[in-house]
Amino acid sequence: MLVTVVWTIGYAVQQQRLYIDSLRTQAEHRAQEEVAEARRAAGEERLRIARELHDVVAHTMSVIAVQAGVANHVAGERPDEARRALSSIEETSRGALWEMRAMLGILRGEECSGPASRDGAGTAPAPGLADLGDLVKHTAKTGVRVDPEVCGERPELSPGLDLAAFGVVQEAVIHVIKHAAVERCRVAVTYHPDAVLVEVTDEGVGTGRDTGKGGPRPLAGHGIVGMRERVGMYGGEFRAGPRPGHGFQVTARFPSRTTGVSL
Incomplete structure (x- = not known):
């Protein structure tokens, strides 16, 4: 009877330890899945923001190109208008550079794959x-x-x-x-x-x-x-x-x- 009692106690302790280990393993697995899901969601969100900002910067570059063409066209006959166009180009390009650096700040340390912009985007103004x-x-x-x-x-x-x-x-x-x-x-x-x-x-x-x-x-x-x-x-x-x-x-x-x- 003593042997049976000791064996029963030992078996119960062993099962309890196995159950606790199983719960710990499940909790660690769930935590790993949650971290992976959070990283995936953050990566997708960063990629979406980067695509939107890419469209903004592309639109800004198209505006700069038009202004540069105007400045070049009127440089000889209307220098004041050319200077205004060049000043606008300077201001617009600085803003575009800030946008790009902000985008790179979001993507810092993240690896995202996929197209850089939506089809047909790049010249249409972004919503505001x-x-x-x-x-x-x-x-x-x-x-x-x-x-x-x-x-x-x-x-x-x-x-x-x-x-x-x-x-x-x-x-x-x-x-x-x-x-x-x-x-x-x-x-x-x-x-x-x-x-x-x-x-x-x-x-x-x-x-x-x-x-x-x-x-x-x-x-x-x-x-x-x-x-x-x-x-x-x-x-x-x-x-x-x-x-x-x-x-x-x-x-x-x-x-x-x-x-x-x-x-």
């Missing part, structure tokens, strides 16, 4: 905050009404910054459609002399409660990561989280003037 009307129309087709509010005098924005701000609004609205379970949201764009403030708010359910549309409201989804990277690329400030009581709010502040870079 002026296209909020189109976003409102497209969102209405999903059953969610967007109430836009624009305050202040719009400053001169670089194409990349304008695209990044529009991308934040677009991703935030998609976040509302997927997770808020509401019929409307508010998009506010406020232009300050030195900054652009974007806010997207809704009255839907907050983080931690089931929305009926795929589970609790995420705070670290792929869209949130993409918005934060877009804002960080321009040295801005980003916040996303539940509002007091209920609802969710995404806030992004972009400095409207970027530090110049030398060619």
